[in-house]
Amino acid sequence: MAADREPVRSSQGRSAPISCHRRQRDKIQIPEEKKITYCDLPIKQQRRKLIQAVKDNPFLIVTGRTGSGKTTQLPKYLYEAGFSKHGTIGVTQPRKVAAISVAQRVAEEMNCSLGNLVGYQVRFDDCSSQDTAIKYMTDGCLLRHMMVDPDLTKFSVIILDEAHERTLTTDILFGLLKKLFQEKSPTRKEHLKVVVMSATMELVGLSAFFGNCPVVDIPGKIFPVKEIFCDLIGPKDKENSSYVNAVVKVTLEIHLNELAGDILVFLTEQQRRIFLPPPPGIRKCVVSTNISATSLTIDGIRYVVDGGFVKQLNHNPRLGLDMLEVVPISKSEAMQRTGRAGRTSSGTCFRIYNQDFWNQCMPDYMIPEIKRTSLTSVILTLKCLAIHDVIRFPYLERPDEKLILEALKHLYQCDAINRSGHVTKLGLSMAEFPLSPNLTRAILKAAFWGCEDLLLPIAAMLSVENVFIRPGEAEKQKEAELRHQELSSQAGGFNDFATLAVIFEQCKSSTSPPTWCQRYWIHWRCLQSAFRVEGQLREIIRKLKQQPDFPRENYDGPKHEILRRCLCTGYFTNVARRSVGRTFCTMDGHGTPIHIHPSSALYNQESKLEWIIFHDVLVTSKMYVKTVCPIRYEWVKDLLPKLYQFDAYELSSMARHEVTEEEIKRWENKEDLKQQKDKAMKESLKKMQRRNDDKSILDARARFLERKHQRSQGITGTLKETD
DNA sequence: GAGCACTGC
Structure with a gap:
């Protein structure tokens, strides 16, 4: 071999x-x-x-x-x-x-x-x-x-x-x-x-x-790096984000007590400033969120301060929401950070956490992206590559089946796959776009109606980084907010999608786009990429339209509604209806309570609204929806049933059909065992709780006998069969 | 009354 x-x-x-x-x-x-x-x-x-x-x-x-x-x-x-x-x-x-x-x-x-x-x-x-x-x-x-x-x-x-x-x-x-x-x-x-x-x-x-x-x-060479656990953060602080103070403390101590050499600090967010006292000699201190974020010159870094956390975008399939979470880094990431101190000479890595935190809270490796992000686009890609059985695709690490099923459901709702999980003609077209299925579906509807010019700038703006500048200084921030409000009112004042279109068009047609951006507190660099993305999307549509069977439909509604009608076709999965006060409820079956984000033009306008669609959700202190637009119920009425009328089993049936009977049996047995394990675990947990309760001790024996009786009749029987 | 990481087509 x-x-x-x-x-x-x-x-x-x-x-x-x-x-x-x-x-x-x-x-x-x-x-x-x-x-x-x-x-x-x-x-x-x-x-x-x-x-x-x-x-x-x-x-x-x-x-x-x-x-x-x-x-x-x-x-x-x-x-x-x-x-x-x-x-x-x-x-x-x-x-x-x-x-x-x-x-x-x-x-x-x-x-x-x-x-x-x-x-x-x-x-x-x-x-x-x-x-x-x-x-x-x-x-x-x-x-x-x-x-x-x-x-x-x-x-x-x-x-x-x-x-x-x-x-x-x-x-x-x-x-x-x-x-x-x-x-x-x-x-x-x-x-x-x-x-x-x-x-x-x-x-x-x-x-x-x-x-x-x-x-x-x-093999390769590296200088020795001393590792110091500072014991400022322990397992109890896992949920606590006050570790910033600990990081600052350690950094200052290094500056005051350690020999010459630059410091590299790892935190989860960009700090406005980390204050260092006037230097006796000059010492550089670089604060970094993530190693890949910026290309840093690391010459001369002798000290690394490891804050121990990262911000991670995780997808919750149960809620269908993305959440930005602060989580402990993995041991392997910590070692990478450590290595940064030993590139040009020997160095020291100060970890603000203690050994217990390392042992109990930090996983060996980070959870790979495939197990924590929305898989909708990826599954569509696989389907287009004629890989129908997306559950049994050879994953190095298989994502949770819930995550795959949720992606299938979403693709079905967007008409990208049919009831039996096969990719549709529309799905094939959708895969051409480097965009989310929701947005792509909206663009294609616009193209069918011949009004893609309305949607393309919006799609481009939504697929680049946030274009709005938020200055740190309070006064400037006020000014920026006023400018941004000015832009949204030019778009009618009630539609965040339309605001993006206004920004795109105004900047593009201005005599000096960079100056325009400066004036309105808009990131010029983001707009530049938005221009390029728009061009790319336009080209994809042009090619699709050359196909002889490209659908062309008539739009017969009022002109001023056409943009929002297109958006509804793509975003009806993101519909919410106002419930109590300023709270809205999603209509996707979860009924999740959500709030309009303060950055939206519709913030504080909630009482005037009934139905809305939104582009994305961000869970921070509340569940916020960003980029919102009001709609009429009639526009989504016919689409809403699609949110419920599907059969997850059928959607993934391709997987089941190809599985042999024998495999199904084996799988079912595994499930049985798993359920038994879960049950046993729950029972033992309950048992432990009960044990702490003095009164329950007297009953313990009776319960034990009862369970023993149950087990001998039920579970053991099942076990025998599976054996 | 929020904020709050990164990458890619």
């Missing part, structure tokens, strides 16, 4: 120790790595091993800390070994900047101009050509590419980099690539190879997923 080959270490039986010299992030390393000439990189000694391992195995895992050179050198080695004769060597990155800057560096090293031998492709920027042998791209780009070329016929090697980040797209690509090899598709090239590169991960599981493929480890 290839896994037993000498130079290549199998991952079998290998633990994934948490130690600081193995935790890295590549993005920051990029500028720094430049200083090392590529001849000195540790990966060079493994060159032959790596090439051989790729030749011998369909899948290979390469691990190594940042700075080992795997991102830049491995594709080059494979090119030099002749792999690109059979197709492009594709390297994916989770982020655009990384894809572009790595491509630049490799092109430099190989002495060619970017876009020829070495190129990159990201959204809005394709810098590659027919001659491109090594192509860096975002993982999203590769996923898009697979919708046109599912067998990846153009590629000889696919390298998935930064696999440890476990982005939603990387996880989907894992499954798609695995499937490609399982099915032995006739069009798949014999020589397609897959390399997964990761800094830190549960490598045993990953290797097992890819058929126990070999793992090559590239």
Whole structure:
């Protein structure tokens, strides 16, 4: 077996120790790595091993800390070994900047101009050509590419980099690539190879997923980092967000007591300012929310202050809502933070939490995105790739079935799939758009009515970052708010969607858009990307309209209602009706009480409203809806039944049909056992509670006998059958 | 009367 080959270490039986010299992030390393000439990189000694391992195995895992050179050198080695004769060597990155800057560096090293031998492709920027042998791209780009070329016929090697980040797209690509090899598709090239590169991960599981493929480890150097638990936060403070004070305290202490060296501080939000006393010498203190957020120069960082928390966007399938939650970071993330102190010299990492917090509250690894985000778009993509059985898709880690069923339900409600879970013609069109299904559905309705010009700017504005500037200073904030109100009243004063359109159009047609933005406290950079997104969406619609069977419908209602009618087609899943006072109730079956966010033009206007639709929900201190618009009941009346008239079983029936009888039996038994386990757990919990109650002791024996009797009649019988 | 991370097509 290839896994037993000498130079290549199998991952079998290998633990994934948490130690600081193995935790890295590549993005920051990029500028720094430049200083090392590529001849000195540790990966060079493994060159032959790596090439051989790729030749011998369909899948290979390469691990190594940042700075080992795997991102830049491995594709080059494979090119030099002749792999690109059979197709492009594709390297994916989770982020655009990384894809572009790595491509630049490799092109430099190989002495060619970017876009020829070495190129990159990201959204809005394709810098590659027919001659491109090594192509860096975002993982999203590769996923898009697979919708046109599912067998990846153009590629000889696919390298998935930064696999440890476990982005939603990387996880989907894992499954798609695995499937490609399982099915032995006739069009798949014999020589397609897959390399997964990761800094830190549960490598045993990953290797097992890819058929126990070999793992090559590239060692690297790091200076020693002292780890100090400051004991300012313990397990009890898990829900408490007052850790900011602790972070400031530790930072000040470092500044006053420690030797020269810059400080890197990790917090969950941008702080307006962390005050440091006038410096005796000058010391730089960088406050960062997340490592990937900004490319920081980390030269000279000797001290890291780890606040211990991150902000995470989680999707709650029960409520159908996204929630921004502050959660403890994982041990592996903490080690990555630690590593940041030892890049250029030895350093110290101050953790504001104690050892108990580390042991009890921090998971080993972060929960991957696929298990905590809405899967609607991803499931639609899979359906378009003819993967109907989305429940049994080979996930590295299977998301909760509830999450998948919720996505199916949503897709059905948007007409993207039919009752039996098959993708519809409309669904295929929807997958063309890089937008949420709700928004896409609204755009397509507009296109059917021939009024897409109304919707495209709104869609573009909703898919870029928040355009409204909120200055920190109180007076300026007032001014900004007034300007924003001015804009919303120009849009009629009662429709946040229309406000976005007004901003888009006014800025675009102004003589100096940047000045216009300054005046109205709007982020010019966001608008620039909105302009580009609008162009891209317009192009997609143009192509769809060229199809001969593109539906064209007549709109016969009043003109001033057409925008909101289109929005209703997409957002009827997000309808709410006013209940008591300023509270609204969603109509999606959950009946969740919601409130209009103070940033909306409809805030404080609630008494005048009856029915509304909203773009998104944010749960902070209350459940808030943002980007709201009032509607009439008649517009959604016919659509609302669709919110309830579906059968989750039927929607996922594709999965069931393909499952053998035997599998169903096994699955049912598992469920039985699980239920029994749950029941037993609940009972023992109750028991523990009762034990604390003195009065109950006398009854304990009687209950015990009663339960024993029940068990001997009921549960044991079931167990015997399943055995 | 809120605020409050990041990425991607």
